[in-house]
Amino acid sequence: MLAVAPLGAAPGAVLTAMEGALQAAFRLPVRRLPALDEPARAFAPQRGQWSSVAFLEALLGRVPPGAVRLLGVTERDLCVPVLSFVYGQAQLGGKVAVVSLARLRPEFHGLKAAPDVLARRAGTEAVHELGHTFGLVHCLDRSCPMSLSIDLVDLDGKTATPCVACATLLDESREMQRTRARTEGDRP
Amino acid sequence: MRARWHILVVDDEEAMTESLAAWLREDGYSVDTAASGREAIEKARAREYAIYFVDLKMPGGLDGIETMMEIRKLQKEASVIIITAYATVDTAIAAMKEGAQEYVVKPCHPQEISLLVERIIRVKNLQRENAILRRKLTRQYRFHDLVSKSARMAEIFDLVREVASQRSTVLIQGESGTGKELVARAIHFSGDRGERPFVAVSCAALAETLLESELFGHERGSFTGAVAQKKGKFELADGGTLFLDEIGDISPKLQVDLLRVLQERRFFRVGGTSEIAVDVRVIAATHRDLATDVREGRFRDDLFYRLNVINIRIPPLRERIEDVPLLAQEFLDRLAHELGREVSGLSEEALRLLMDHDWPGNVRELENAVERALVTCKSGVLGAADLAFLKRSQPSAAGGHDLPSGLTLQELEKEYITATLARLQGNVKGAAESLGIDRSTLYEKIKRYEIPR
Numbered sequence: 001m002l003a004v005a006p007l008g009a010a011p012g013a014v015l016t017a018m019e020g021a022l023q024a025a026f027r028l029p030v031r032r033l034p035a036l037d038e039p040a041r042a043f044a045p046q047r048g049q050w051s052s053v054a055f056l057e058a059l060l061g062r063v064p065p066g067a068v069r070l071l072g073v074t075e076r077d078l079c080v081p082v083l084s085f086v087y088g089q090a091q092l093g094g095k096v097a098v099v100s101l102a103r104l105r106p107e108f109h110g111l112k113a114a115p116d117v118l119a120r121r122a123g124t125e126a127v128h129e130l131g132h133t134f135g136l137v138h139c140l141d142r143s144c145p146m147s148l149s150i151d152l153v154d155l156d157g158k159t160a161t162p163c164v165a166c167a168t169l170l171d172e173s174r175e176m177q178r179t180r181a182r183t184e185g186d187r188p
Numbered sequence: 189m190r191a192r193w194h195i196l197v198v199d200d201e202e203a204m205t206e207s208l209a210a211w212l213r214e215d216g217y218s219v220d221t222a223a224s225g226r227e228a229i230e231k232a233r234a235r236e237y238a239i240y241f242v243d244l245k246m247p248g249g250l251d252g253i254e255t256m257m258e259i260r261k262l263q264k265e266a267s268v269i270i271i272t273a274y275a276t277v278d279t280a281i282a283a284m285k286e287g288a289q290e291y292v293v294k295p296c297h298p299q300e301i302s303l304l305v306e307r308i309i310r311v312k313n314l315q316r317e318n319a320i321l322r323r324k325l326t327r328q329y330r331f332h333d334l335v336s337k338s339a340r341m342a343e344i345f346d347l348v349r350e351v352a353s354q355r356s357t358v359l360i361q362g363e364s365g366t367g368k369e370l371v372a373r374a375i376h377f378s379g380d381r382g383e384r385p386f387v388a389v390s391c392a393a394l395a396e397t398l399l400e401s402e403l404f405g406h407e408r409g410s411f412t413g414a415v416a417q418k419k420g421k422f423e424l425a426d427g428g429t430l431f432l433d434e435i436g437d438i439s440p441k442l443q444v445d446l447l448r449v450l451q452e453r454r455f456f457r458v459g460g461t462s463e464i465a466v467d468v469r470v471i472a473a474t475h476r477d478l479a480t481d482v483r484e485g486r487f488r489d490d491l492f493y494r495l496n497v498i499n500i501r502i503p504p505l506r507e508r509i510e511d512v513p514l515l516a517q518e519f520l521d522r523l524a525h526e527l528g529r530e531v532s533g534l535s536e537e538a539l540r541l542l543m544d545h546d547w548p549g550n551v552r553e554l555e556n557a558v559e560r561a562l563v564t565c566k567s568g569v570l571g572a573a574d575l576a577f578l579k580r581s582q583p584s585a586a587g588g589h590d591l592p593s594g595l596t597l598q599e600l601e602k603e604y605i606t607a608t609l610a611r612l613q614g615n616v617k618g619a620a621e622s623l624g625i626d627r628s629t630l631y632e633k634i635k636r637y638e639i640p641r
Contacts, residue, residue: 081207085297
């Protein structure tokens, strides 16, 4: 099972879209957790942004029993020390990832709000970050959610469905096989 | 396939190293981190990294530029990217003058890092593919120490393979610098004598009596200076091959002696009384037209026929011009390594210049030209300017030499030195370089010929 938790407030419709994308991409059930508190020390006043590493650290202790991964969702604009911003961050081959909705919103870039655009981008970015936690690295297929997005043009060119190569790598992952088998066994 | 490229991130701030390393790992690279310049150098000693991200300001010990310089001493091909804050951009630019490939100002746009790394890796991939292809090509066209793609040389390689294990005498003919000794070595080392000695003698280098002693050895006291018994080259080559270079230059007396050894496989040391039997394969070489020398009575016909059992005629380089790029690259790779120069290729203009040259000195001249160009080359690629001396040495008229007639060799030398000095406005250093002699030698000649400056 994959768990999704808003960190602070996050729109329900967007969370639902993200869960749908995750379920389709990883073929695992997804459960939404109650909202978690934002880690206060994540705020970097000199940059006016929030440290994605601090968010990951906060999420690490919150993976619920039965969940193989936990994805946090925040409205905060995330950054890492060396980069001016990130859409999200994951522990490569780890348990947790975080996605920021801030820069996925058209209104962040001075455009009209578009909930469907935000939901689609959030779904794709959720699959991208959780893909990293399953060991996937950036894909060269520009339409694959695992390809690198350094701007919204890249992000909007992607779908939420992993390409054949990334889907095969996921299918061949022992952890994924075990998780799927366990999920099948749990069903009545 | 990015994981085969290793990247090292060097920064004293853990948050900085870890965030950059995590970003690069998501891109599929294999990333290590180091918290100081010292640690980075230790890691660089243990493994070769394609890219080093080095923070400019690191407190205590080595700073970013010092770290970069140490790394580049260990790995000349390493790409170093300096990470800096706004306040130190000027220093980062200075770092680029010291050899850094790029610098990034933190915090930087994700696009900047990804594109930068991708660009560097793309070049490294191309360089690696190029090196692999070059190695494959060279293997394909290599035969022992000989490199050629010409059909005529391929026939020679086939003939060498065919005759390698026979004992028949071989006569190799070709202009100076065509690689006659290399062919002789290829015959020796591809045959069943390959494990036995290969002994080479240049017959042109020694006076008749010295050559006789050199070839056949001498007994103690056989002539003034023969203070001890000495084995000759025939004895030293027993069981193997004796290579007699410039055989066309030996005296009539030695021609007789040599003929006897070739017929009887026995000889006397100079001053000796007991015969010595040897099992030696003789390979002879000459740049002269021995058949003409025979016709004109300068070379014994019986010796010529004895030597000329298997004849190999090496074409001059101008008749296998397709080999020039292959040979030039081969010499460049070897000499750049030997001379410690970071030059990896030749520009198209340089290649065209090499292809257009007549190469009267053949492969040896090409090797010398590449070496001379490498010494003066200022960039990573040999350019036409580095080979400008070839234009100066080319004959002025096609197929002929525009030289004054009726001069002695010394007069001609004086004329040529005077003309060279005039062309270079009296610059002795430049003239010596152009003439291929030391400055002191040129000064001596200027004095001897009383050349006004």
